[in-house]
Amino acid sequence: xxxxxxxxxxxxxxxxxxxxxxxxxxxxxxxxxxxxxxxxxxxxxxxxxxxxxxxxxxxxxxxxxxxxxxxxxxxxxxxxxxxxxxxxxxxxxxxxxxxxxxxxxxxxxxxxxxxxxxxxxxxxxxxxxxxxxxxxxxxxxxxxxxxxxxxxxxxxxxxxxxxxxxxxxxxxxxxxxxxxxxxxxxxxxxxxxxxxxxxxxxxxxxxxxxxxxxxxxxxxxxxxxxxxxxxxxxxxxxxxxxxxxxxxxxxxxxxxxxxxxxxxxxxxxxxxxxxxxxxxxxxxxxxxxxxxxxxxxxxxxxxxxxxxxxxxxxxxxxxxxxxxxxxxxxxxxxxxxxxxxxxxxxxxxxxxxxxxxxxxxxxxxxxxxxxxxxxxxxxxxxxxxxxxxxxxxxxxxxxxxxxxxxxxxxxxxxxxxxxxxxxxxxxxxxxx
Numbered sequence: 001x002x003x004x005x006x007x008x009x010x011x012x013x014x015x016x017x018x019x020x021x022x023x024x025x026x027x028x029x030x031x032x033x034x035x036x037x038x039x040x041x042x043x044x045x046x047x048x049x050x051x052x053x054x055x056x057x058x059x060x061x062x063x064x065x066x067x068x069x070x071x072x073x074x075x076x077x078x079x080x081x082x083x084x085x086x087x088x089x090x091x092x093x094x095x096x097x098x099x100x101x102x103x104x105x106x107x108x109x110x111x112x113x114x115x116x117x118x119x120x121x122x123x124x125x126x127x128x129x130x131x132x133x134x135x136x137x138x139x140x141x142x143x144x145x146x147x148x149x150x151x152x153x154x155x156x157x158x159x160x161x162x163x164x165x166x167x168x169x170x171x172x173x174x175x176x177x178x179x180x181x182x183x184x185x186x187x188x189x190x191x192x193x194x195x196x197x198x199x200x201x202x203x204x205x206x207x208x209x210x211x212x213x214x215x216x217x218x219x220x221x222x223x224x225x226x227x228x229x230x231x232x233x234x235x236x237x238x239x240x241x242x243x244x245x246x247x248x249x250x251x252x253x254x255x256x257x258x259x260x261x262x263x264x265x266x267x268x269x270x271x272x273x274x275x276x277x278x279x280x281x282x283x284x285x286x287x288x289x290x291x292x293x294x295x296x297x298x299x300x301x302x303x304x305x306x307x308x309x310x311x312x313x314x315x316x317x318x319x320x321x322x323x324x325x326x327x328x329x330x331x332x333x334x335x336x337x338x339x340x341x342x343x344x345x346x347x348x349x350x351x352x353x354x355x356x357x358x359x360x361x362x363x364x365x366x367x368x369x370x371x372x373x374x375x376x377x378x379x380x381x382x383x384x385x386x387x388x389x390x391x392x393x394x395x396x397x398x399x400x401x402x403x404x405x406x407x408x409x410x411x412x413x414x415x416x417x418x419x420x421x422x423x424x425x426x427x428x429x430x431x432x
Contacts, residue, residue: 126157225275235332243399276322290353297330299328
C-alpha cells in the first residue's frame with residue numbers, strides 16, 4: 001500500500017498494529033496454543049513468538065480487537081500445554097528444568113530441528129506469561145487458573161542450573177552435548193533473562209548482582225558518529241527486553257557510571273542506525289536518513305536460484321547491524337517502527353518514507369521480514385522476503401502499544417518478580 005500523506009499518525013499506527021496482531025490469529029494451533037515461527041508452510045513453533053502472543057492478547061482486548069473470553073481461552077490453551085509438557089529433557093521432549101526447546105512441533109509440542117534448550121527464548125516466553133498474569137486479574141475460574149499456571153511455570157524454571165557453575169548464564173543446552181560452549185558475552189537482548197532469573201523466589205541465579213555484573217563486565221561502550229552508547233549492532237537487541245521492561249530513569253551500576261540508562265541508550269542506538277544509513281559507507285541503494293533498519297531478519301541468499309550469480313556476499317537470515325555489519329543492503333521496515341518509543345519523530349518519518357517508497361514491504365497487510373533495494377531488477381522489482389515472521393509482528397504490536405499507552409510497561413512494573421529481579425541486579429531510581 002502507498003501511505004496517504006494526510007493519514008494521521010494515530011490512524012497509521014492503529015492499522016499497522018492491528019495488522020501485526022492478525023499474525024497470531026492466523027498461525028495459532030487452537031488445541032495447544034502454540035504459534036508458528038513464520039507463516040511459511042510447515043513452520044515449527046517458536047517459544048519466543050508464543051511469549052509475544054501472550055503479551056499481544058491483552059493489547060487486543062484493550063483495543064477491542066478480541067473478546068476477553070477469547071483471549072483467556074487462547075492463553076489458557078498455551079499455559080496448560082507448557083504446564084503439562086514433557087520436561088524429561090529427552091531429544092523428543094518439550095523442555096527440561098522449566099526451560100523449553102527453541103523450536104517445537106506445532107501439533108505435538110516435541111522438539112524439532114535438534115534445537116537447543118534456549119535460556120533467552122524461555123525468558124521471552126515467561127515474560128509473556130507474566131504479562132498475561134498481570135492483565136487477567138478477574139475473580140473468575142478461568143482467570144484464577146491462568147494466574148496459577150503462570151506462577152507455576154515461572155517458579156519451576158531452574159535459572160541457577162543454567163549457570164552450569166559459571167559466573168554467567170549459559171546460552172543453551174542440548175541432550176546430545178549438554179551445555180553449549182558459550183555464554184552471554186556483550187550487550188544483548190538478555191537483560192530480561194537476567195532480571196527474571198534474579199527475581200525467582202525458587203531457583204534464582206547464584207550470586208545475584210554478581211552474576212548480572214559478570215555479564216555487564218563484557219559490555220562494549222563506544223563512541224560512534226558522536227554518540228556515546230552501549231554497543232550492539234542489530235536494532236532488536238535495543239528493543240526486545242524493552243518490550244516488557246520500562247527502563248526509563250532506572251539504572252544498574254554500569255549505567256550509573258555512564259550517567260545514562262538503557263532507554264536513552266536505545267534512543268542513541270536508533271540515531272546511530274539513522275546516521276549509518278545516511279552515510280551509507282557500503283553504497284547500497286535506498287539507504288538514507290529516512291530509510292534504515294538493520295536487525296535480525298530474513299534476507300537474500302545465494303541458495304535462491306534468481307540470486308545464485310549475485311557477486312555480493314548475501315547473508316540469508318542473519319543479525320545485521322551497524323556499523324560493523326553484517327550488511328548486504330537488506331533492511332527491515334518493522335525495525336524502525338519498533339524503535340518508536342525511543343525516537344518517535346525519526347521513527348515515524350522512516351516508517352512513512354519506507355512504506356511510500358517500497359509499498360511491497362507490507363504484504364497482507366503485515367510487514368514482511370525485510371527488503372533489499374540493491375537487488376532490484378526489471379523482472380522482479382525490489383527483493384522482498386516471503387511470508388511473515390512472528391517475532392517481527394510481536395515486537396511491532398508491543399512497541400506501538402508502549403508508545404501509545406504504555407500498557408505492557410505498566411503491567412510489568414506491577415509484577416513483583418520483575419521488581420525484585422531488577423533490584424537484585426542492582427537497578428535503582430525512577431519508578432523502582
